[in-house]
Amino acid sequence: MKIQDKIAVVTGGSSGIGLATAKKFVEEGAYVFITGRNLTELEVAKSEIGRNVSIVQGDVANLEDLDRLYAQVQAEKGVIDIVVANAGIGKFQPFADGTGELFDASFGINVRGLYFTVAKALPLMTRGGAIVLISSGIHVKAAPMGSIYAATKAAVRSFARSWAVELKERGIRVNSFSPGVIDTPIHGKALPSKEATDHQLGMMMERIPMKRLGTADEMAASVLFLASDDSSYTTGIDLFADGGLSQV
Secondary structure, eight states, rough: TTTTTTTEEEEETTHHHHHHHHHHHHHOOEEEEEEEEEEHHHHHHHHHHHSEEEEEEETOOOOOHHHHHHHHHHHTSSOSEEEEEEOOOOOOOOOGGGHHHHHHHHHHIIIIHHHHHHHTGGGEEEEEEEEEEEGGGTTTTTTTOOOHHHHHHHHHHHHHHHHHTTTGTTTTEEEEEEEOOOOSSSHHHHHHHHHHHHHHHHHHHHHHHTSSOBBBHHHHHOOOOOHSGTTTOOOOOOEEETTTTTTT
């Protein structure tokens, strides 16, 4: 058991990488709190995980929701060892057609929401621990119509560097994790139509050296590495898991 008796918070834990991570953490001995905006999806996720999990409905862009999350963690467990700041949105739009609504929503959730997810967890991280910020390979490998999303993920990478320095005296490691093109439900929400999504994925597949999409379970294994003592001498890095897309 790599994280036996650890208390973890995984935002955006009702589907995709977040859900796979929560399952992996429980398998490895942790108790997990998962968040999400849709209560029905959270209840389904809780059933899938099966044990050692609490659900807290909320939006990371809403600071009151974050306060309620950590009040529940404090009431149930009193401490946090691992934070996986995973909640985010990824919508693509041509630069020339960009809207204030998409810009504000993307930065509100992916940057502001992530910032306060971590900041508000710190009072409960009294015995050190690990913070994993979910970024994306898009912050180094451009994708058409992805400039807003890429900029939010570049900010996440920057946070990891800064916070690794600021939190080192507290025994807290901070790393970012950059998945590539992963087979999760987010793809169906990124573009306005299935045709556009299929076209985008087809283009990306041609660029991936391994010629396949990654899986949520593969991503969860990488997050576990960053959250566990297997990476005890690792802080401030950006770990890529993208089939070689950003590296080759």
